[in-house]
Amino acid sequence: MKAAQFSRFGGPEVLEIVDLPDPHPGPGQIRIIVRAAGINATEWKLRRGLLSFGAGLPQTTGRDVAGVVDEVGEGVTDVAVGDRVFGVSDDGAGAAELALLTYRAPIPLSLGFVDAAALPVALETATRSLDELGVGAGITLLINGAAGGIGSTAVQLAIARGARVIGAASAANHDYLRLLGAEPVTYGDGMAERVRTLAPDGVDAALDVAGSGVLPELIDLAGAPHNVVTLADIDGAKQHGVRFSNGFHGHAFHALAEIGALIEAGRFWLPVERTYPLAEISEAHRVSERGHVRGRLVLVID
CATH class of the missing domain: 3.40.50.720 (NAD(P)-binding Rossmann-like Domain)
Structure with missing residues (x-):
C-alpha cells in the first residue's frame, strides 16, 4: 500500500510517500480502505521530534481516518465489511491507502468521508x-x-x-x-x-x-x-x-458513537478548510504548522 512516512525528524520536506506491506487486523481490529485522513498538530510535532510516544524511525503518520471496512479481526461484531466508519488509526498510520482501527464508529448518515475524517481526535x-x-x-x-x-x-x-x-x-x-x-x-x-x-x-x-x-x-x-x-x-x-491533558490518560472515544445525534439535529458542525491529495501531505503539514486554520485540513486518498 501507499503510505506517508518520515525517516528523520525535520520540516514537512522529510515526509515521503512509500510502499509498505498491507496491514491485517488482529483481534478486535478492523481494516479500512482509507478515503480521507485528517491532519492534526500532534502529527507535525511528532515529525519535528517535539513529541515522542516511544516510536522509532521511520514513522508513519496520521490518526484521523474515514473509509470503508474491508477486513475484520477476530471478535469484531459491531461493524461488517462494506460499512462506512471513522475513527483513530492504530499506531498513527492513517495517511495511507489502508489503516487498522480499534476505536471507531459508523459515519453519521449526513456526513461524507472528508467531514468524518475531520472529527475523531478533535x-x-x-x-x-x-x-x-x-x-x-x-x-x-x-x-x-x-x-x-x-x-x-x-x-x-x-x-x-x-x-x-x-x-x-x-x-x-x-x-x-x-x-x-x-x-x-x-x-x-x-x-x-x-x-x-x-x-x-x-x-x-x-x-x-x-x-x-x-x-x-x-x-x-x-x-x-x-x-x-x-x-x-x-x-x-x-x-x-x-x-x-493528553490521550494517554483516560480515553473518551465513546464520543465517536455519540456525535451522530448532535450532527443530525443540526447542533454540531466542524468545517474543513481545505483538502489535499496524499501526495501533497507535506504542504498540508506546512499549513497546519503555520496555524490559524479555522476547522480542519484533510487528505483525500484516491
Whole structure:
C-alpha cells in the first residue's frame, strides 16, 4: 500500500510517500480502505521530534481516518465489511491507502468521508477535556484558542451540555465563534479584562487549546489551577500546577458513537478548510504548522 512516512525528524520536506506491506487486523481490529485522513498538530510535532510516544524511525503518520471496512479481526461484531466508519488509526498510520482501527464508529448518515475524517481526535480531545473540567449545565467556560478544530469542537460540545462558552480567538474569527454559539473575545494583551466585561466574577473553568502563555491569566479568571486544563503548554502546566491533558490518560472515544445525534439535529458542525491529495501531505503539514486554520485540513486518498 501507499503510505506517508518520515525517516528523520525535520520540516514537512522529510515526509515521503512509500510502499509498505498491507496491514491485517488482529483481534478486535478492523481494516479500512482509507478515503480521507485528517491532519492534526500532534502529527507535525511528532515529525519535528517535539513529541515522542516511544516510536522509532521511520514513522508513519496520521490518526484521523474515514473509509470503508474491508477486513475484520477476530471478535469484531459491531461493524461488517462494506460499512462506512471513522475513527483513530492504530499506531498513527492513517495517511495511507489502508489503516487498522480499534476505536471507531459508523459515519453519521449526513456526513461524507472528508467531514468524518475531520472529527475523531478533535472529538476525543474535546470530550476528555470537558469531562476533566466537569463542564455541564450552568458552567461558564473560557476556551483559549476557540476557532481551531479542537476549540470549535469543544465550544459546541460544551454548549450542548448546557454551558455558557466564552471563546478567545482573533477578531477575524469572532463571527465564526458566534455562529457556533460562543461569546467571542480577542486574545492577546488585555484578554483577561475583556473576559471580565462578559463575566465580571470570572469563569468556572478554562480550557487552553492554543498554548500561548496565558495560563496565569486563565488561573486568575477560573479561580484556581485545578479549574484549568491545557492541551498545548506542558511546561506551563508544570510551572503553574495546571493539568496537562493528553490521550494517554483516560480515553473518551465513546464520543465517536455519540456525535451522530448532535450532527443530525443540526447542533454540531466542524468545517474543513481545505483538502489535499496524499501526495501533497507535506504542504498540508506546512499549513497546519503555520496555524490559524479555522476547522480542519484533510487528505483525500484516491
